[in-house]
Amino acid sequence: MVKLSVNLGNNLSLANPVLTASGTFGYGYEYDDFFDVSSLGGFIVKGTTLEPRQGNPAPRMAETPSGMLNAVGLQNKGVEYFVSNIYPKLLKYSNCVIVNVSGSSVEDYVATASRIAQLDHVAAIELNISCPNVKKGGMGFGTNPDMAAQVVDAVRKVYSKHLMVKLTPNVTDITAIARAVESAGADSVSLINTLLGMAIDAERRRPMLSTITGGLSGPAVKPVALRMVWQVSHAVKIPVVGLGGIANATDAVEFLLAGASAVQIGTANFIDPSTPARVLAGIEDYLRRHNIDNVNDLIGSLIV
Amino acid sequence: MTKYRADLTVLSSTDVAQDFTLLRVSTHDIDPVIAPGQFAELRTVTPTGNLLRRPISIHDYDPKAHVLSFLIRRVGDATKAICRLRPGDKLDTVFPLGNGFPLDKAGNRPLLVGGGVGVAPLMLLAKQLISCGASPVCAFGAKTESELLLIDEFSRLCPVHISTDDGSKGIKGFVSDLPLFSPSELSSFSSVMVCGPTPMMKAVNNRVASSSIDCFVSLETMMACGIGVCLCCVTDTQEGNLRVCTDGPVFNTKSLKW
Incomplete structure (x- = not known):
């Protein structure tokens, strides 16, 4: 029996x-079919803001070589709608429900996190200080x-459960x-959010996105993400959660080898909605093939 | 309605006009519930390594034979690769997606309006309306005669009125120029259901807007997921940005900011 559980700290x-x-x-249930x-291990719901x-x-999307650009801009119905209408539908899930929280000001982040703190079935907050698609806040917090x-310090004061902080690669x-968010009390960091990019329709001489620039994701960003996970896992003591272009179990194993204690599947969910299940089965298969009985023995075990 | 991701087997791939293919696939042992106007997200390997699926209208579905059909315009690398599939090949399909045309709001004499490849979802729609006892009438427009698709097949089901931009078939002009859209003729219809290019759908809606008849349009946008999570395919509506994939693709034009 292969041991797959991982502990990201702070319960x-x-x-x-x-x-x-x-x-x-989405909110998980879109994938029930x-x-x-x-x-x-868990799932992280759509970015939630105070208002x-x-x-x-x-247009908010453009397909690019081995990837896609998006410029959604954190569309959501606000934290109160989440609490009243969406949270009840998440109670049926027995794994860890994590809420991604974003904002335009420190006060926004604190108010939203305080509201999420009241929800027993939410295991953690992922603090999004890295969205490239909003004019105010977002990535502005994550680049300095x-x-x-x-x-992070302000949210830490109102949120005692696990606080994961999502980092931008645009630095x-x-x-x-x-290191700065670790010192401020983050329990873990997740990386990378999307890389700032751009696509042009040459025939029409126009940008492909309404916002001109947007966030690049998909297999195209994986080497950048791996490099950053490697660097960060050597720079901080808190666990690192790796994401960026993971489409199969081999990709996921690469992130674990680079030092990630867990992984997130992103854009691949759009292409094959069963990707997370395939990745999980594939990690287990990899461990068996390599006679590793505990996934924790794989984490950061890159031979260099 | 349960959604599936499955590798469906191609039964036939037939060019029905230049740049247009009718692709038939087997749903095997899956018994999907499909509403006319729903779509599927299709994907196959392409020479340029396209990542994303392509949203394609469901053209027809025969539940007894388990045969699903798509009428596809070959536009770019992905749709061309899908249309190059041969009998026996697998087509990676997520389906059925979105909300179809509202059969309960169609009434006894719905007018089905198609522009170009926009006739695609109207086949299953016409069949289901007829089986519900309605008497649909079709109005199809295209740039030229060679881009009028499956007219014979539709004509076997119901009356078909035709326009072409160049006058090579039917009346010369846009589909919204057909005499059917005169106030006196339009009043004989119970609803209008449209699929085609956005300017054509807007022109039709302009003709219908002055009447009390509901006009339903099927929107086409770029999509990533098709299941309502990526929020890339939104359209501006009276309720703000709504997802074309799961809030649509069929909308009452009164709800759109047109």
């Missing part, structure tokens, strides 16, 4: 290291170590941001 123990990335998995969502947000105008620490040195 966040996952039955296995497979999570799904915020904004690619495709596989048993509770079989995953409802309409997001950006269409002092501002990143400030928002010169991601380890500086990781």
